[in-house]
Every structure is written in C-alpha cells, then in structure tokens.
Amino acid sequence: MKPRIAILLGRTIWIRNVKGWQRKTFGDCEGVSRLSIVRLGEILSADPAERTVIVFEPEGIAHQTVETPRVSRAEFATLERVRKEHPVVLSENLGWGIEYPEPGSSGTYWTLIHSEMTPGLAHLRDACNCAGGHLPAAWSAYTAAVACATPGSAALKTRSVLLLTPDFTAIATFGGGKRSFKGLLGSASERDWKALSVLIGDSEARPSPTMVETGLKRGSIIVVADGEPEQICPIWKDLRASGRIEAIMNLDEFATSVAQIPWNHPANLVEAFPRPRNLDRFLAAAAIAGVSATVALGAISFGNGEQLRAGDAADHAQAANLELHLKQLNANQREMDRLRAEIPDGSGSLPVGRYEALIGLAAAIPDALTLTSLTIRREGEFELEARVVGADFDPEGTRQSLLRCGFGADTDRGWVYDVSSGRLLVRGKYSEPLP
Amino acid sequence: MIKGVKYSKRLSVASAACVGAACAMALLHQHVASKRFEHTRRAADLAGALSKQIASKSDFEDSNLNALRARVNRFRGQLGPEDAWERLVRQFGEGWTAEVGPRVSKGGYSFQNGSFVLPSPMASDWPRIVEAIKAAEHLPGVGIAKIEMKTSGKLEPRSIDIVRIVVAIHSRRIDSIP
Numbered sequence: 194m195k196p197r198i199a200i201l202l203g204r205t206i207w208i209r210n211v212k213g214w215q216r217k218t219f220g221d222c223e224g225v226s227r228l229s230i231v232r233l234g235e236i237l238s239a240d241p242a243e244r245t246v247i248v249f250e251p252e253g254i255a256h257q258t259v260e261t262p263r264v265s266r267a268e269f270a271t272l273e274r275v276r277k278e279h280p281v282v283l284s285e286n287l288g289w290g291i292e293y294p295e296p297g298s299s300g301t302y303w304t305l306i307h308s309e310m311t312p313g314l315a316h317l318r319d320a321c322n323c324a325g326g327h328l329p330a331a332w333s334a335y336t337a338a339v340a341c342a343t344p345g346s347a348a349l350k351t352r353s354v355l356l357l358t359p360d361f362t363a364i365a366t367f368g369g370g371k372r373s374f375k376g377l378l379g380s381a382s383e384r385d386w387k388a389l390s391v392l393i394g395d396s397e398a399r400p401s402p403t404m405v406e407t408g409l410k411r412g413s414i415i416v417v418a419d420g421e422p423e424q425i426c427p428i429w430k431d432l433r434a435s436g437r438i439e440a441i442m443n444l445d446e447f448a449t450s451v452a453q454i455p456w457n458h459p460a461n462l463v464e465a466f467p468r469p470r471n472l473d474r475f476l477a478a479a480a481i482a483g484v485s486a487t488v489a490l491g492a493i494s495f496g497n498g499e500q501l502r503a504g505d506a507a508d509h510a511q512a513a514n515l516e517l518h519l520k521q522l523n524a525n526q527r528e529m530d531r532l533r534a535e536i537p538d539g540s541g542s543l544p545v546g547r548y549e550a551l552i553g554l555a556a557a558i559p560d561a562l563t564l565t566s567l568t569i570r571r572e573g574e575f576e577l578e579a580r581v582v583g584a585d586f587d588p589e590g591t592r593q594s595l596l597r598c599g600f601g602a603d604t605d606r607g608w609v610y611d612v613s614s615g616r617l618l619v620r621g622k623y624s625e626p627l628p
Numbered sequence: 629m630i631k632g633v634k635y636s637k638r639l640s641v642a643s644a645a646c647v648g649a650a651c652a653m654a655l656l657h658q659h660v661a662s663k664r665f666e667h668t669r670r671a672a673d674l675a676g677a678l679s680k681q682i683a684s685k686s687d688f689e690d691s692n693l694n695a696l697r698a699r700v701n702r703f704r705g706q707l708g709p710e711d712a713w714e715r716l717v718r719q720f721g722e723g724w725t726a727e728v729g730p731r732v733s734k735g736g737y738s739f740q741n742g743s744f745v746l747p748s749p750m751a752s753d754w755p756r757i758v759e760a761i762k763a764a765e766h767l768p769g770v771g772i773a774k775i776e777m778k779t780s781g782k783l784e785p786r787s788i789d790i791v792r793i794v795v796a797i798h799s800r801r802i803d804s805i806p
Contacts, residue, residue, distance in 0.1 A: 483646025
C-alpha cells in the first residue's frame with residue numbers, strides 16, 4: 194500500500210484526499226513557520242493514515258555542503274569535525290539528513306546536509322503516532338526534487354529541478370559534482386528571479402576546473418509546478434526558449450517520485466529522531482513459531498501416544514506368549530522328570546534288526562569278495578574285513594551296496610582297500626537300510 | 629536512530645502464551661517420549677528375562693518330550709519275562725555254549741547280558757547262526773548286543789575261528805508287578 198504524501202513548502206501545505214490536492218497557505222506573519230507545522234500536524238491527526246511521507250521544507254531548513262569521507266549516515270554522525278561544526282547530528286529533536294557522498298574535484302567526497310534549525314518535524318511525527326499512524330520518512334525539498342530526475346541519465350551533466358508554486362519557488366541543482374539548493378518564500382521579486390536565472394545558468398557559465406567537468410554541457414531543467422508555470426514564473430518564456438526544459442511535472446507526479454525514495458536513504462530527516470525498536474514483528478514471529486511448534490509437537494506426541502498404546506498391546510501379547518511357552522516348558526519338564534524316573538539310568542533300548550543286517554550284508558557282499566571277519570556292537574558300530582578273491586571286484590559298487598543295506602562306512606578311514614594285498618577293511622555304524 | 633524498544637502488550641501476551649504452550653507441549657512430548665522409552669525398555673527387559681528362562685529350559689521342548697515318551701514306550705514294549713535267559717538258552721539249543729552274565733536290578737527291572745559261542749564252527753554253519761539270531765530277536769526282552777565272527781587261513785575254504793553272539797536281556801521283575 195502506498196503511503197500518504199504530505200507536502201510543506203515554505204508557508205504552504207499540500208495534502209491529497211479524495212477531492213485531490215488541498216492547499217493551505219498561511220499569511221506572512223511572525224511565527225508562520227511554526228503555525229504551518231502545527232496546522233499540518235492537526236491535519237495529519239484528524240485524517241490518520243497508516244503511513245505518511247512528508248516533503249518537509251518549512252522556513253528555516255538549512256542545506257549546507259560538507260566535506261566528508263565516504264561513510265554512511267551513522268558513521269557521518271560520529272565524525273568529530275561534523276559533530277563540532279554541525280551539532281544538529283547530536284540532537285534528538287531536530288530532523289537532519291545527508292545526501293550520498295559524491296567525489297569532488299580534489300578527490301575528496303562532498304555531501305549536502307539538510308537540517309532543521311528549530312524543532313518542527315518531531316511535532317509532525319508525534320502527531321502521526323498519536324493518530325495511530327506512522328511517519329517513516331520525511332524528505333527535504335532538495336531530496337524530493339532530485340527524486341524527480343530519471344536516475345542514471347546524464348550523470349555527468351548538471352541538472353536542475355525548478356519547484357514553482359504561487360508561494361514558494363526553489364531551484365535544486367545536482368549532478369556533475371555540483372549540489373545546491375535555493376528556495377524563495379512568498380512572491381519572488383524581479384531581483385529574486387534574476388538570481389534564480391543566474392543559478393540555473395550558473396553551471397554553464399562557469400568553467401569547471403576538472404577534466405570531468407570540462408565535459409559539462411548546458412544542463413536540462415525539470416519543472417515541478419502547482420498551477421500554470423507561465424503565471425508563476427516571469428522568466429518562463431526564456432526558459433522555454435532555451436530548450437532546456439526536460440519535463441514539466443504536476444504534484445501527482447511529484448508525489449509519485451517522492452513515494453519511490455527508499456526510506457533508508459541517508460537524507461531521511463526522521464532518522465534523526467530516536468525511535469524505539471519495534472518488537473512486534475519478533476513477537477508475532479515468536480507467536481507463529483510457538484503455535485507451529487505446539488501443533489507439530491502435539492501431532493508428534495499424539496502419534497507417540499498411539500504408538501505407545503499399540504506397542505503396549507504388542508508387548509503384552511508377546512509377554513503372554515512367552516509366559517505361556519515357559520509354562521508349557523515347565524509342564525514338559527515335570528513330565529520328563531517323571532518319565533526319566535521310570536526308566537533306570539543307562540538302560541538303553543535293546544538293539545534290534547541284527548537278523549536283517551546279516552541278511553542284507555550277505556546280499557551286498559559280491560562273489561569276488563570273501564568276508565573274513567565281522568563285528569557288530571550294541572549301538573550298531575561295525576567292523577568288517579574281507580579279502581578279494583575275484584578279478585571283477587568293483588570297490589565303489591560294493592561300497593554303495595553296503596551303504597544301501599545299512600553298512601555305511603565312516604568318512605574318516607572308514608573304507609580302507611589295499612589293492613596289493615587284496616584286503617578290504619570297512620568301519621562304520623549300522624543303521625536302517627535304505628529303501 | 630534506534631533507542632529503546634516498543635511492543636504491543638496484547639501481542640506480547642499472545643506471544644508469551646504461544647511460546648508457553650509450545651514449551652508445555654515440548655514437556656508433554658518429552659514426557660510421552662520418556663514414557664515410551666521406559667515402557668519399551670521394561671518390555672524388552674521382561675521379554676529378555678522370559679527368553680532367558682525359556683532358553684535355559686530348551687531341553688524340555690515338545691520334541692524332546694516326545695522323543696523321551698517314545699523311548700519309554702519302546703523300553704516298556706521291549707521288556708521280557710523274568711525267565712527270558714532260560715528261554716533263550718533253550719532256544720539256542722545244545723549246539724551253543726551259553727555264558728550267563730551278572731543280573732543287575734534297577735527299580736522294578738532287571739538287566740542281564742549273556743553270550744553264546746558256537747564251538748568249532750564251519751562255513752556251512754552260517755545259515756544256522758543267522759536263524760539263531762532271528763529266533764533270539766523274536767523273544768521278548770532280548771536284543772543282540774554283539775555279533776563277532778572271525779576266520780583264518782589264506783585259501784578257500786577258510787576256517788572259522790570264532791562265532792560269538794552277545795545278548796542283552798531287559799525284564800520286569802515279578803516282585804515289582806503290583
């Protein structure tokens with residue numbers, strides 16, 4: 194949303210409402226400057242706006258050229274020489290601002306300091322604050338005039354902005370290493386206009402000492418006028434005839450240019466007033482973060498609670514299963530103890546199936562082999578010895594036949610066949626014959 | 629120029645309330661999380677203790693119980709009469725030399741080993757030997773604990789040096805039968 198623009202030039206106030214620009218001019222009397230400021234304050238209070246930007250050029254605003262290092266506004270205010278020569282930078286109730294430092298002819302930087310001589314802007318700021326609004330920026334007429342010029346165009350050329358109103362006339366000159374401001378209150382005399390004419394033509398009349406300024410040409414003029422320029426300015430025809438008029442702007446266009454000046458521009462007069470840091474943004478951010486964290490943590494806690502309940506049920510089920518298994522094992526243990534008590538220790542089962550073993554062995558021994566000894570013990574361990582008596586003895590076939598009838602040889606030295614002596618020794622454990 | 633601070637009381641109260649709510653929720657979250665952790669730890673401890681007890685009783689699984697039951701049933705089914713040795717001697721006949729071993733009584737059962745040796749065996753006796761083993765295995769309470777046969781000589785027909793059959797007898801003592 195665009196801020197409301199109020200203009201105070203000399204003894205005249207301009208403020209825009211639904212009917213357009215409303216102008217109020219105060220007569221030439223003692224304390225008129227104070228009166229116009231008070232009246233502007235009343236207007237701002239009566240019709241509050243969220244943000245108001247003021248072009249502030251009452252009687253008694255000083256515009257002084259100052260040599261400075263290339264520093265920011267804050268650093269500028271800390272310079273010892275500046276504090277000494279311009280004590281306004283130490284004041285907390287006088288508005289002041291500086292233009293961006295620009296290089297001068299001797300390599301130094303120069304700026305223009307705009308400052309109030311008596312407190313006035315502070316009153317307007319208080320009026321805005323009391324009405325629930327905010328005064329983020331106030332610009333001197335020079336800063337506002339410079340804002341009307343298209344930035345970047347012919348930066349090396351000196352340009353002028355001529356402010357023409359029935360009761361206030363001013364000329365702001367800038368560019369090409371030159372900065373100046375001259376304002377005239379009330380109706381200008383012929384002598385005043387001549388002086389202004391000289392100022393406008395000054396840049397082209399005086400040769401520049403630097404190489405940069407040697408390229409200076411006749412600078413263009415931007416005219417900001419409230420009304421018909423030819424009725425306000427007696428030298429208007431000459432200006433038109435010079436061909437230097439670049440643009441003629443009305444108050445609307447002027448206000449639009451002013452609204453576009455960034456508030457952190459060092460020429461902001463309001464920046465001189467101490468203002469408390471507004472913590473509302475941080476509080477709002479903290480509130481939003483708090484709500485977000487509450488919602489997020491709540492969701493996580495709810496999820497954890499659900500998982501806790503589900504895990505609880507699963508753990509109970511698992512514990513119940515384990516307890517049931519343990520109970521079953523205890524019952525098994527009791528029964529096994531009883532069964533073991535029934536049969537004496539060492540009373541193994543009686544060996545069976547030895548008849549079938551001998552029948553199977555007889556079938557497995559081929560004609561080429563004669564059994565010379567056989568021992569089968571209680572647990573089935575056997576040892577048989579045979580002698581090869583035929584030329585067609587097939588060791589592997591015999592081994593398989595023995596295995597099929599239950600006489601499987603041990604893997605470790607269970608099958609020893611000495612070909613030279615024709616002696617076969619088989620050791621192993623008898624088991625059920627393979628089907 | 630910034631000097632001091634300003635803030636909306638309403639916003640500050642709301643902000644404090646929101647931050648307080650967030651802190652309370654954080655505490656709740658912490659509480660739930662610690663409760664969940666504690667519960668998980670307790671459940672794991674309980675499950676671990678039960679699993680340990682179960683592991684220590686792994687010898688009593690159903691498979692082992694069933695194997696023991698089968699063994700007991702087999703033992704019961706293999707029991708013979710108290711005069712099994714006498715019956716066996718009669719079964720082998722006079723061609724065998726019987727050597728009775730000591731009888732051991734345990735609980736309501738008696739266990740006895742004995743051996744039968746065929747004197748001067750010949751190769752032609754082999755079918756008789758096999759039949760004797762078959763007959764012995766058919767007697768209740770009798771098992772063949774060892775068969776031993778040895779021959780000697782280099783040429784056919786080889787001479788049989790020894791044939792020895794060791795028998796094991798399991799029987800129920802009469803005085804233990806109710």
